[in-house]
Amino acid sequence: MKSVGDLLDRLQALHRRTEETPLFNPVFQLSLDLSRQIESGELTLDECGDLIAELECEALTSRARRLRRLVAPVDPAANIAELEATLADEAGDFSAFRARWEKPRLHAVFTAHPTFLLPPAQAEAVAEQASREGPIKPEACAVPSDRTGITLAFEHAEAMRAIGNAQDARDRIVATLLGAARERWPDEWHDFSPLPFRFAHWVGYDMDGRTDIAWHDSIGFRLSEKAERLARYAASLEAIDAGHPLLGEMRAAADYATDRARDFAADLSEPAALSAAANRLTADHPHKLLSLRDWIERLEEEALEADPQRAMALKTLAAAMRADGLGMGWIHFRVNAKQLHNAVRRRLDPKGELDLASKSAVVHLREAIAEVQPRRSNFAALAIESSTAIRQFLAMAQILAHIDADAPIRMLVAECEQPATMLAALYFAKLFGIEDKVDISPLFETESALEHGGRFLDELLAEKDYRSYARARGRVAIQTGFSDAGRFVGQIPASLAIERLQGRLAAAMAANGLADVAALIFDTHGESMGRGAHPCGLKDRLDWPLSPWARRRFGRAGIALEPEVSFQGGDGYLFFATPELALATLTRIAALHPGEADTDAPADPFYRRTDLSLDFYRAIRDHQHSHLESRTYARAVTAFGLGLLNPTGSRVSRRQSDISADREMSLRQIRAIPHNAVLQQLGYPVNVIAGVGSAAEGNYEEIAELLSESERGGQILRLVRAANALASVKTVAAWGELFNSAYWSSRPYRGTESHLSAPCEALAEYLVKDDRVGVFRRLASRLRIDALKLHRLLALLPAEEPGEDREHLRRTIGALHALRLALMQHMFLRAVSVPAFSRANDISRDDVLEMVFSLRIEDALAQLRRAFPTEFPRLADFDLDEPTEYPEGADEGYEALRRRFIDPIEQAHALSLRISTAIANLFGAHG
Structure with missing residues (x-):
């Protein structure tokens, strides 16, 4: 088999054998066929690389097709024409038009989750x-696939590039809106200030789960963003009028911000260096711009007297300034609730006697908020502060005082499960005098937060201090996330739990007299099978985390809704990677009205038939929970640590305290994105599919009817079908066969591969006690039983619309899995054949074998290279008069051993990681 066509044909033929022998595994059999070719020399690793390159190409083109399908059409002229037609059909007077388009349809947040x-x-x-x-x-396909280290600076630059394209696309939409208003209301259109989208990001400001971002990094990033945005404003104005008098001010302000950014990018470890940089930033200076209000007024006043085309261009620039302020977008800081707890204890409870979950803690915090007096701060206070949470508030205070005085800042609080945590954040905001510019937002993502979130909101909104703060800010802000929720609750139960929480927010706001302020709901996505987008289109992507049912709850309560979603890392940024994609994405979103709902719409059966839907939800949740509590599932997901994945971000993929102990790794030690990415690589998106079939057992017909008649049920069904189209229980089972002692002892049976007798016997003996063969077999059995029930349910539902050739896609993924399993067998055989070496630094040959079996390949190779060095002193390096006859022959040391064993392991592992990327591309996103 030297071509992909041969691979696919062989796999299809092997699949037919399952009709005769249900336990037959075509994926593993294909891997054995390939392994035999590799070990016989009939198929080289370079030729494996050629096969992988062809499959990589197919995966990349599939990714491109999928991306275009999600936002089509991509032609800019077609998108502008569609928007113009939509605007022409809109009913209502000028006031209604303004009300629709002077508030953002969506807040888009560009986050840097590790998905590059x-x-x-x-x-x-x-x-x-x-x-x-x-x-x-x-x-x-004809581009290099070489990887380089992903740094925070790289992620920030990628975020800025995506936001830049988004800004340009928004400018085109704003200009179209202004054109429509001028045509329909020629005497009033100058009063129109469109704001269809607002952009934000947290790259360089997210401190949750990482310690590698220093406070001065955040200051430096914000200054560089200010410089970049000012330069973009100047470029826009120059395109309107190259001699405009404001250009000089803009360029001078941009240069000043660039210089200050350079100051904070330098080494500030010494007090003198920090003092000099801080003094230059805080000093009064004619080019130290802190607000755009004056420029916006000047541009709009000029537009009143300008010809229509120039006026629209000036107002478009003013609209961009109003949306973004003195940065590429608004910014989100993020800390963990524990960091806030530690900080507030230091201020209010230095003896550590106060339980922050208690009523007395709330009483103490009420008193502290009532009595707190704002404190001035400077960069020295920031430099010496040891508390992460307080440091974030100090950094925000300096940004608002010396970089951008107008743009508010979000403070996201992860794992926030107690009202006292929010009051602690409010206390610090008031302590540093920034409560009027900071939106404190709790994150609901963990099992506990989702379960108790409704009560949390009831208690928080009942607090007088919080209500006063929310009214002053004009909004109640919360964040809901699918990372931990989708991992520990399951994607479908997480969505339904988040939906209920949002409904509770609407009720709590109404009950506490807050219907006159907006509800800002930031949905951080990560739903579905990856971070790129929901597989079924942007409508489902927007409706999945913030459903029409939830939106109607706010609409009926008279509460304005501000929807906010994230586009995460390299996958999410693809939607804004070019001007064409950015315009297509925003045009699709603008047409979907994600913050609105028809309050008169008839009730969705999913919410009316709660006797069915609630039981269905609870049964899926319980099934997902049973997997998470199962040692079998945990061992399978962690069987290879993170060795199946490429590094995809600057944030570490494991919790920072859990770098060792791969053998007994807990699921909670792996972050959500790599956890979900591992499921892709094992061949079955358990957190999407598992439990749906079992939840329908006993009520197949009724559940099928509910899913087919319900809008929400249809969303669930589309997601499950998309995931099921890529899932393979046989692949899950195939992983276990790698560790099957009986397989290795039988492989050279009857003399078919006698040259492998010794390594196969060694593997068989070594793996006889390994638990992974049983783990994967048990997991595959559980998944198969549930899948049979799922197929029974799907058979009762209307057929799905035809799309991409699903069978070809499944065979392509199967071929990739088989190739990787063959490469892993090659690595196992080479590793076990390495000659024995003496124990060094407590590392033995068996330790190295275990590293290979758990795919800690880099660690294993480092130990092998140390045991068998190829760089050492040679006779020719010395200039001696006395001759020697020892050692005899060429002193090449371990060069031959390296070529025979070490290099093949390294090459096979590199090929395996390329397969991981190809599989993720066929899924459409990473993790």
Whole structure:
């Protein structure tokens, strides 16, 4: 088998054998066929690389097709024409038009979760292909796949590039809106200030779960963003009028911000260096711009007297300034509730006697908030502060005082489960005098937070201090997330739990007299099978976390809704990777009205038939919980640590205290994104599919009817079908066979591979006590039973619309899995064949074997290279008069051993990681 066609044909033929022998595993059999070819020399690793390259190409073109399908059409002229047609059909007077378009349809947040799956050249090629109409061309494949280290600076630059394209797309939409208003209301359109989208990000400000971002990094990033945005404003104004008098002010302000950004990018470890940088930033200066209000007024006043085209261009620029302020967008800081607890205890409870979950803690915090007097702070206070949470408030105070005085800042609080935590945040905001510019937002994501979130909101909104704060800010802000929720609760139960929580927020706001302020709900996505987007389109992507049912709850209570969603890392940024994609994405979102709902719409059966839907939800949740509590599931997911995945971000993929102990790794030691990414690589998105079939047992017909008649049920069904189309229980089972002692002892049976007798016998003996064969078999059995019930349910539902060739897609993924299993067998055989070496630094040969079996390949190779060095002193290095006849022959040391054992392991592992990327591309996103 030297071609992909051969692989796919062989896999299809092997699948037919399952009709005769149900336990037969075509994926593992194909891997054995390939392994035999590799070990016989019939198929080289370089030729495996050629097969992988062809499959990589198919995966990349599939990714490009999917991306374009989600936002189509991508032609800019078609999108502007569609928007113009939509505006022409809109009913209502000028006041209604203004009300619709002077508030953001959506807040889009560009986060840097570790999902930079594709090397930059491949990401660019995929985006370029998706940006064109017509067939996807193979140019997406003809780019280098070399990876470089992903740094925070790289992630920040990628976020700025995506936001820049989003800003340009928004400008085109704003200009179209202004044009429509001028045509319909020629005497009133100057009063129109469109604001269809607002952008934000947290790259460089998210401190939850990481210690590698220093406070001066955040200051430096914010200054560089200010400089970049001012330069973009100047470029826009220059395009309108190259001699405009404001250009000089803009360029001078941009240069000043650039200089200050350079100051904070320098080494500030010494007090003198920090003092000099801080003094330059805090000093009065004619180019130290802190607000755009004056420029906005000047541009809009000029527009009143300008010709229509110039007026629209000036007002478009003013609209951009009003939306973004003195940065590329608004910013989100993020801390953990524990960090806030530690900080407030230091201020109010230095003896550590106060239980923050108690009523007395709330009483103490009420008193502290009532008595607190604002304190001035400077960069020295920031530099010496040891508390992460307080340091964030100090940084926000300096940004508001010396970089941008107008743009509010979000303070996201992860794992926030007690009202006292929010009051503690409010206390610090008041302590540093920034409560009028900071939106404190609790994150509901963990099992506990979702379970008790309704009560939390009832108690928080009942607090007088919080209500006063919310009214002053004009909004109640919360954040709901699918990372931990989708991992520990399951994607479907998480969505329904989040939906109920949002409904409780609407009720709590109404009950506490807060219907006159907005509800800002930030949904951080990560739903579905990855971070790129919901597989069934942008409508489902927006409706899944903030459903029409939840939106109607706010609408009926008279509460304005501010929806906010995240576009996460390399996958999410693809939607804004080119001007064409950015415009298409925003045009689709604008047409979907994600913050609105028809309050008169008839009740969805999903919510009316709660006798069915609640039981269905609870049964799925319980089934997911049973997996999470199962040692079998945990061992399977952690069987290879994170060795199946490429690094995809600057944040570590494991909790920072859990770098060792791969063998007994807990699921909670792996972050949500790599957890979900591992499920892709094992072949079955358990957290999406598992439990749906079992939950329908006993009520198949009624559940099928509910899912087919319900809008919400249809969303669930589309997601499950998309995931099921890529799932393979046989692949899950195939992983276990790698550790099957009987397989290795039988492989050279009858002399078919006598040259492998010794390593196969060694593997069989070593793995006889390994638990992984049983683990994967048990997990596959559980998944198969549930899948049978799912197929029974799906058979009762209307057929889905035809799309991409699902069978070809499944075979392609199966071929990739088989290739990787063959490569892993090659690594196992090479590793066990390495000659014995003496124990060094408490590392033995068996330790190295275990590293290979758990895919800690880099660690294993480092130990092998140390045991068998190829760089050492040679006779030729010495200039001696006395001759020697020892050692005899060429002193090449362990060069031959390295070529025979170490290099093949390294090459096979590199090929395996390329397969991981290809599989993720076929899923459409990473983790």
